[in-house]
Amino acid sequence: MTALEIATCGPLTTIQDCGRIGLSRMGLPAAGAMDQRALRIANALVGNPAGEAVIELAFAGLVGRAIGGDIEMAVAGALADITCETRKEVTHQSFVLRDGETLRIGPLITGAFAVVAIAGGIAVPPMLGSRSLDLRAGIGGLDGRALRPGDRLPLNGSRVPFLSRWSAAVPLDRDAPIRIVLGPQDDAFTERGLQTLIDRPYVVSNAVSRMAYRLDGPPIERRPGVEILSDGTLPGSIQVPPDGQPIVLMADRQTIGGYPKIGTVISADLGRLAQRRPGEEVRFAMVSAHEAREIAAQVKLSEVEIQFGKYPAKSARAEQPMFDAARIGNVADAVVDASDSATWEIPQRPLWMLTSGTR
């Protein structure tokens, strides 16, 4: 069986997929990749289903060797230096690691999380419907734990030969504000408290984990004497403890929380927040629940387009690409105007991008 033998990796190198859905009521977080868009892009590049399990890297890189066969893979999310033996590769483009060759992914340069998708997927058993590692419950992943040097990660192997490289269109929206919907307990805060959250910049603190990101900044003023009963949380819930410093719950969240939740990061932006590193700035922007829904619909559409190769990403393997544009080489060199945060690095904008307005 083909395997990836891990030589070195960071302490939080885990297997993640689209998450363990439907068990939050039993106290089990969904887990799953911190940047779900990166997960879908990386999987599309190697022809996997969008939610297939990948290796998620947090801050640190990875060194590994292909054993027992060639491995077709793609890295997405945070940028990093990638080499296969001596060949330079880039993020957001598929490549092949030949049998016996060594893959080197350097420390993540921009962003906090990168995913490594492997054609055919990772051969670990799903638990409760997902291969995602849930660190606290000790389920999923490889034997219910994070990866460590010496592990031989079993791979399913791809049933179709590697035909060509595929590149993905990746939005340049790293610095754009993180959009939130106020509530459900915005009434626990003063008008000034709400203004503080929207108007003032916050900085990602050192207390970041797959469970939550704690932000530093001006304290958010609560109404005196307001306490809430514990209630259900979502990834993206912004809890404010008595010290006024917001805590955004992430993929491995606690499912019940007792601090008032001033707002909720919309699903489209949670992965973007996950990519902010300690010390980096976060600004929040308020959208209505209705707008949030429209954004979610746009994201869904873009996922379909990633899957069907309208971006220069791979759709069905062994098929001719739909456009020549789907075979562009190095996307990292094809950077377009970064001043427009809605710009995607693609030669032809799909129609919906032109009608969706800028944001």
Add this chain to the structure above:
Amino acid sequence: MSAISSASTAMAKTSVTPGQLPLSTGVHDERWRAPQPFALPAIKAVGDCALLVEFGKHLTADVGARVLQLDDALTRERIPGVIEAIVAYATLLVIFDPVAIRYEHLRERLSELVSAPGRRHRSTRRFRVPVAYGDAFGLDIEDAAARLGMTQSDLISAHAGAEYTIAMFGFLPGFAYLTGLPSHIALPRRATPRARIFSGSIAIGGAQTAIGSIEGPSGWNVIGRTPLRTFDAARFPASIFEPGDEIRFEAIPVDCFDDLAARANAGEVLAERIA
């Protein structure tokens, strides 16, 4: 029958003003409120993927029963686009796919469901859960009994003599928050949390009691331990209990614990279903 389920039965017959249970989180044990008239819950957007149905700001028997009724109705309705619902003391967080169902539409459906409250379709399940009280299994029992001004055995019989309802799970997998703790054994949390309590710890925190699931830090007063594994990913279903289930604790001799724990680890479900 617990107070919550009797309230739910009563509600189905008449619109009585329900009595209140002495239940709340540890931070506001003292914040009791006068009974409120039957009111429609607030339904609030939570980001783009959830709606929070809030039946009250404070936990009463009536509120708990209505949360479970809506959860039950939602399970029965199988509304396309609804992914799951997180039951909590006074709220139901309904998680959905915003592309599969518009939140305005779901809000309407939820309003319909809450304004026509029926009986819970599913009958309440009752379980007996074995607990080794005191000794090495309940490190705080001596201190707890002293603070309550009672003997350890009185504390044990009061705790094991009551009927509880699972109000919610969280914040950890299988960690069950129970309502129904007799008010005379309610006890504020420990001033200094313990760095580590065992899985299966039975503890009192304020006016609530809980069945712990995973080993971890806790400020609750641990009085015993069950060999039961409330959550086991290798078992189906992984969680023995559901929100709304009723629980009775049964004191077992402490020297039986290891034997029962070995059976639980082998996959045996030690909770005895009694109804």
